Amino acid sequence: MESYLSSVIKQFEYYKSLGDKTFEQLPFNALQKEYVPGTNSISIIVNHMAGNMLSRWTNFLTEDGEKTWRHRDLEFEEKYTNKTELIAAWNTGWACLFNAINLLDKTDLERLIYIRNQGHTVTEALNRQLTHYGYHTGQIVLLGKLIKGKSWITLSIPKGDSIKYNKEKFGKHKSKRHFTDDL
Secondary structure, eight states, X not given: OHHHHHHHHHHHHHHHHHHHHHHHHSOHHHHTOOXXXXXXXXXXXXXXXXXXXXXXXXXXXXXXXXXXXOOGGGGGSOOOSSHHHHXXXXXXXXXXXXXXXXXXXXXXXXXXXXXXXXXXXXXXHHHHHHHHHHHHHHHHHHHHHHHHGGGXXXXXXXXXXXXXXXXXXXXXXXXXXXXXXXX
């Protein structure tokens, strides 16, 4: 279970880094772009994720994850006036998450917490949020790629480089490490 905690933290860090690297490639007006009218911009997805993170991870072990002060519907409206505000909200949400989960130890994983009065073990809650944030981070990356087009700097193995990448990986000795250690 100790390896689970370190692994889940690394996964959350990985998803955050994908968002960070997407934001670096886009100006603010692109972050607000609705790729298709009526869909969410990257800015709106960030607003939703930050709101969710603050609600879920504030007093994580002692209060319901859906806080009374959260206004989820407002998360789907444009809020930020510049890129600095957007990134600050993104970082605040992630800091709330990391502050909560870095305090956990393996004895916490079977504790019961609630989200909208629905009981979850801490492990279930971590998995729920990991998939939720992975889902939305994937949307952010895809939108960034669509907006940038051919000038997008890939965040994974570039097309046509799989053989080179695998040769490098298989050229190293076998060892236990997280896939994000080499990123």
